Structures are given as C-alpha cells and as structure tokens.
C-alpha cells in the first residue's frame with residue numbers, strides 16, 4: 768500500500784531546539800492518521816512515517832499509538848486478522864461510526880448512516896449495560912462481517 772506522507776512540517780523546524788523524543792513520534796503519527804481515512808496497522812504506520820522520520824523506531828510507534836489511544840485522540844480496533852488498526856477520531860467521527868468488514872479482502876468500510884432502530888438499540892443497550900454493571904461506557908465498536916461488492920463478483 769502506498770501512503771502519502773506530507774513533508775515534515777514547519778513545527779519540526781520551529782521546535783527543533785525543543786524537539787524531544789516524545790513530541791516527534793506523536794506529531795508524526797497524528798499527522799499521518801488525520802490525513803487518511805484508512806484503518807492502519809502499527810506496521811503500516813511505521814512504514815509510512817519511517818521515510819520522513821527515520822529516527823522513529825517500531826517500538827516507539829507502538830508505544831506512541833498506545834499513548835494516543837489512552838489520550839482518546841485515536842481509536843484502536845481489532846478486526847480479528849491479528850493486527851490492531853488505528854484510526855484518527857475526527858470531529859465528525861467523534862459521535863460514532865460503525866464498520867463493515869470484508870472477510871475476503873479485509874477492506875473496511877465506515878458508515879454512519881444509521882437507521883433509527885440501530886441508534887435506538889445501541890443507546891438502550893449502553894444504558895442497560897451501564898446500569899447493570901455499574902460501568903461508565905465511553906464508546907463502542909460495532910462491526911459487521913461479510914463479503915464486499917468486489918469480492919462477490
């Protein structure tokens with residue numbers, strides 16, 4: 768997969784004096800994820816930013832992804848193919864979107880055109896679970912598995 772990574776931006780040069788090992792990877796990953804609608808694995812993220820930031824190692828990428836997930840800036844998904852995938856949480860995605868996953872080619876489709884019944888069900892389920900388990904629910908992942916249009920041919 769070819770990913771476009773913008774040239775290192777001015778922040779890096781401007782902040783070179785204050786450049787620390789922590790802000791570098793964090794900014795680079797946020798920059799990459801905010802400009803793609805793809806759901807990328809840590810290895811794909813590493814490959815994409817490595818070209819521009821050769822100093823950032825795979826371990827740092829993993830660690831930074833964990834941190835950004837905990838900070839609530841990106842979403843982590845596990846689609847059952849053995850990789851965690853990461854997605855930037857944009858403002859319009861802040862609400863929520865669900866996924867359709869092709870089990871043949873692994874393509875992931877985002878959708879947020881929910882039918883009313885779907886939304887009502889999700890809300891009701893969250894409410895019930897929160898009460899039953901005295902659990903503060905912060906979000907959910909909903910994915911439907913199947914075969915995409917191209918693979919059905």
Ligand SMILES: [Zn+2]
Nearest residue numbers: 863864865889
């Ligand atoms: Zn949802």
Ligand SMILES: [Zn+2]
Nearest residue numbers: 869872915918
């Ligand atoms: Zn497919």
Ligand SMILES: [Zn+2]
Nearest residue numbers: 854864866877
């Ligand atoms: Zn998504």
